[in-house]
Each structure stands twice: as structure tokens, then as C-alpha cells.
Amino acid sequence: MSTTEPLTAAAVAAIRREVQVTLDRPSVLDDAERVDLIRALEELVCTTTAAQAALAADLAESVEADHKALGVPAARRGQGVGSMIALARRESPHRGQRHLGLARVVSSELPHTWAAWRAGRVTEWRATLMARETACLSLEDRLAVDELLAADPDAFEAMSDREVVSRAQAAAARLDAEAVTARRRKAESERCVSIRPAPDTMVWLSALLPVAAGVAAFAALTREADTARAQGDPRTKGQVMADELVDRLLGAEASEGAEPEGPADPTGRPTRRRSVDLSLVMSHDALLGTSDEEARLAGFGPIPAELAREIVADALRRGEEVWLRRLYASPTTGELVSMDSRARLFRSTLARFIRLRDQVCRTPWCNAPIRHLDHVRSRGSGGLTSGANGQGLCEACNYAKEAPRWRTRPGPDGTVTTTTPTGHSLTTRPPPVATIRRRDAPALTIDYVLAG
Known part of the structure; x- marks a missing residue:
């Protein structure tokens, strides 16, 4: 492709095909050449992500101009651009919006970082760190930090991500301590708890906390684990900390001086808990043990049928309330079938x-x-x-x-x-909830309350 021709999707596809063809051929390179090629491809990846950022910023300007011509209020102009970018990049709208914000900031307010990114000297993540750590600063101070860290592309490339963050934070505090303090207070106001699936039917339950509260909570769990281990508890330190966290949240421990309610769990801990609603979706065959079709736990996703049956059995054993509701799935796709309502809202x-x-x-x-x-x-x-x-x-x-x-x-x-x-x-289309082997086989929702 001539350097005077504009970059197009077809031209990029041609380059990608050339790389694919090369991968299919026997390698004739020596080890030094392989390392050089790995570096060259890494630089190409960095430049490619910079090109995506430039196109994202251009797309936003174009859509905003179109919205202005349509008379869309200024506060709503550009709505949906992040989702368009996300679909193109095959990622979530949240990530698409973050990519758009990064593209606009780096290309217009961090010129040295932008030059290093375009040249393939740094990754998109390095550019993200620079934008993140200078977000609280004025444009003048942001340009100063960019000059300090990224004006020398060789030195900027040689830094580790941790070093970039440390130096950027130090420079920001020196230039505008008040803005850094305001940013910290805003971050503290955004404390939250989140959950996401982990391998092997586990979850990561994460808490974003102010540093003092987070360190104190971790120290309390550590102290509890050290005490339990010193008293001969066979569980590992990590297991004790995890169990103690759940116990404190769900109220599994009986209050001081009170008798624990219900049978103990396998670790010997009482089962008294606060009320929590959970929902399982599974076929009746899986519930009765005549099938191993996976079930789905609301808020998590698919889980093995054996685990679903274990959850239900434990709930019944502990005397918790269990409710069954029938939902019918398509005999061909396994999707839950539709339902009609005359209501204005989905209720x-x-x-x-x-x-x-x-x-x-x-x-x-x-x-x-x-x-x-x-x-x-x-x-x-x-x-x-x-x-x-x-x-x-x-x-x-x-x-x-x-x-x-x-x-x-x-x-x-x-x-x-x-x-x-x-x-x-x-x-x-909706994901299937079960593999239906008979046309009349229903799926079930199983709701149970961890009752105190």
C-alpha cells in the first residue's frame, strides 16, 4: 500500500492475511530473529491500538456533529458512540466508553505520551496510566507531567508501569496538592462491593475501600485466622479468613451467649443466617438426579448439576424455605419461552x-x-x-x-x-437454560431463603 493512500479496513485486512500466511509457513528464522520479530509485532500492536484511538476520537466528533445538526441537546450529543466502539472492538460498552475517553485525552492533552504510543514505544495500558494519574490536574499541569515523564521516549519506554504511576503521582502532588486531595475524597465516596465469576465455580467478591478501612478489615480477618490456627483449627489461614468474612456478613455466628440455631456445617460452624434470596434455574431431571444438565445460579451463571443439587439439599437440611416455580423451555433451543402481559411496565x-x-x-x-x-x-x-x-x-x-x-x-x-x-x-438471542430431551420437559426455578 502506498504511503499516500488512506488507511482502510480492506488494507488492514490485507496486512492481517499476510501475517496469517506467514504463520502457516515453516519458520526459517534463528532465535535472535524470532526475538526481533516478536518485538516488531509488539510495536505494531501498540501502533494499531493508537490508530484505533485516533479513529474513535474522529468517530465521536462526527457523531456529535450529526447530533448537533439534528437538534439533539448538548448534554446528549455523542450518546451511543462508546457502544458503537465497543461492538467494533468486541468488548463491553463500559470498556468502549473508557477507550473513547482515553483516545480524546491522550491525543489532545498528553502530546508526548501520544507520540510514544503512535510510534509503538508504549502500550495502550501505559497511555491509560498516564491519563488516569493526571486526571485531577489542570491542562497546564497535565502537560507538565507529560513533559517530565514522556518527553524522552527512550526513558519513557524503559520505565516499568509501577515507576510511571509512582512518578506521575509524585509530580501531581507537587503541582496541585489540593486537586490530589479532592480526588482522594471523591474516590472514597465511590467505595463499593462487586462480584464476578472465577474458575471452578467460584466467585471473586471484591470491595473497593478507603485505605485505612481496607487495611483494618484485612488485619481483623488475619488476626481471626491466626487465633483459629493457634487453637488447632485444621483449615488453612486463607480458608479461615474467607469463612470468617462470610460468617460476619451473613450472621452465621450465634450472638454471644445464645445457642446456635440449626445443625452445624461440615466445619463445625453454626448455620444461623440472615434472610437471603437465591434463585436456581435447572431442569427437573437435573434436580431429581436423572440428568447432569448444568443449572444456572442467578447473579453468577452456569454451575454443575451436582453443585445445584447440593445447594438445594443443604437448604432443605437446614430447614430453609424452598419454593419451586415451573418455567417452560423451547424443545428445540432450550431457551425459556415467552410470556404475555397487558401491563405498561414489566412487573x-x-x-x-x-x-x-x-x-x-x-x-x-x-x-x-x-x-x-x-x-x-x-x-x-x-x-x-x-x-x-x-x-x-x-x-x-x-x-x-x-x-x-x-x-x-x-x-x-x-x-x-x-x-x-x-x-x-x-x-x-437468549442463552439456553437447559438441554431439553422431551417436548414436555419443564425447567424449574428454585428459590430458597437462608432463614434466620
Whole structure:
């Protein structure tokens, strides 16, 4: 491709095909050449991500200009751009919006970092660190930190990520201590707890806390574990800390002077707990042990049938309330079938059904928890409040589809097709909940309360 020709998707695809063809051929390189090629490809990756950032910033400017021409209020101009970028990059809307913010900041406010990124000297993550650690500063101070750290591309490339963060934080504190303090206080106000799936049917339960509170909580769990181990507890230190955390949150320990309620669990701890609702979706065959089809735990995802049966059995053994509700799945796809309602809003059983059917946000690559129950075809366009015309979306995806020139339509087979302002379309369908072997085989929701 001539250097005077504009970069196009077709030209990039041609380069990718050349690399693929090379990978299919026997390597004739020596080890030194292999290392050199690895470095060259790494630099190409860095430059490619910089090109994505430049295109993202250009796309945002174009969409905002279009929204202005359409008379969209200034506060809403550019809505949906992050989701368009996310779909192109095959990632969540949250990551797409972060990528867009990074592209705009680095290209316009961190010129030395931008030059190093474009040249393949640093990664997208290095550029992200620079943008993150200078976010609280004025443009003048941000430019000063960029000059200090990245003006020498060789030195900037040689730094570790940790060194970049440390030096940027020190420079920011020196230039504007008040802004750094305000940023810390804002961060403390954003403390939160999150959960995400981990391998082997586990979860990571994470807490973002102010440093003093976080260190104190960890020290308390450590002290409890050290005491238990000193008294001969056979569990590892990590196991004791994890169990103690759950016990304190769910109230599993009997109060001082009170008798524990119910039988003890395998570690000998009491089972007295606060009320918590959990939902399992599984076929009746899996529940009865005649099938090993996987079940789904609301808020987590698929779990082995054996674990689902164990959860139900433990709940019954402890005298907890267990409720069964029948949901019918498609005999061909395993998806939960639709339900109709004449209500204006998705309420009660219908809302619960859509959440159980879609499990997470329906947008491809999003996987965020469902926050909004959305009419695929709007009520104003004649859309019904029904399972077929309903979908579970996260907040960001629901707002994105309301931007100008976005279109969504439901399909007769339970699919939803979303078309972006650029004409790109994606079709999704609810994930299957079970492998249905008989046409009349129902799926079950099993709700139980960990009752105190």
C-alpha cells in the first residue's frame, strides 16, 4: 500500500492475511530473529491500538456533529458512540466508553505520551496510566507531567508501569496538592462491593475501600485466622479468613451467649443466617438426579448439576424455605419461552421471567448485570409489553439504543436485531437454560431463603 493512500479496513485486512500466511509457513528464522520479530509485532500492536484511538476520537466528533445538526441537546450529543466502539472492538460498552475517553485525552492533552504510543514505544495500558494519574490536574499541569515523564521516549519506554504511576503521582502532588486531595475524597465516596465469576465455580467478591478501612478489615480477618490456627483449627489461614468474612456478613455466628440455631456445617460452624434470596434455574431431571444438565445460579451463571443439587439439599437440611416455580423451555433451543402481559411496565412474574431468561445484558460482549427491562420495539411504535418484545439490558446499553439513528426489532424466533447508526447489525438471542430431551420437559426455578 502506498504511503499516500488512506488507511482502510480492506488494507488492514490485507496486512492481517499476510501475517496469517506467514504463520502457516515453516519458520526459517534463528532465535535472535524470532526475538526481533516478536518485538516488531509488539510495536505494531501498540501502533494499531493508537490508530484505533485516533479513529474513535474522529468517530465521536462526527457523531456529535450529526447530533448537533439534528437538534439533539448538548448534554446528549455523542450518546451511543462508546457502544458503537465497543461492538467494533468486541468488548463491553463500559470498556468502549473508557477507550473513547482515553483516545480524546491522550491525543489532545498528553502530546508526548501520544507520540510514544503512535510510534509503538508504549502500550495502550501505559497511555491509560498516564491519563488516569493526571486526571485531577489542570491542562497546564497535565502537560507538565507529560513533559517530565514522556518527553524522552527512550526513558519513557524503559520505565516499568509501577515507576510511571509512582512518578506521575509524585509530580501531581507537587503541582496541585489540593486537586490530589479532592480526588482522594471523591474516590472514597465511590467505595463499593462487586462480584464476578472465577474458575471452578467460584466467585471473586471484591470491595473497593478507603485505605485505612481496607487495611483494618484485612488485619481483623488475619488476626481471626491466626487465633483459629493457634487453637488447632485444621483449615488453612486463607480458608479461615474467607469463612470468617462470610460468617460476619451473613450472621452465621450465634450472638454471644445464645445457642446456635440449626445443625452445624461440615466445619463445625453454626448455620444461623440472615434472610437471603437465591434463585436456581435447572431442569427437573437435573434436580431429581436423572440428568447432569448444568443449572444456572442467578447473579453468577452456569454451575454443575451436582453443585445445584447440593445447594438445594443443604437448604432443605437446614430447614430453609424452598419454593419451586415451573418455567417452560423451547424443545428445540432450550431457551425459556415467552410470556404475555397487558401491563405498561414489566412487573412481577414477567420481569422475573425476562431476568431469568436473558441472565445478563443482551448486548454482545457486555455481560453486565441487567438493570433495565426494555421494550425492543417501543410502546410508541406499537410494541407490546411481552416476553417476546422485552429484553434485559444494563443501564449504559439501554441509554445507547435511545440515541438517534439506533434501531432495534424483535424477531419471531426470540431474537433481537440491533442496527447502529453506521448500518452495522447484530442479532442476539437468549442463552439456553437447559438441554431439553422431551417436548414436555419443564425447567424449574428454585428459590430458597437462608432463614434466620
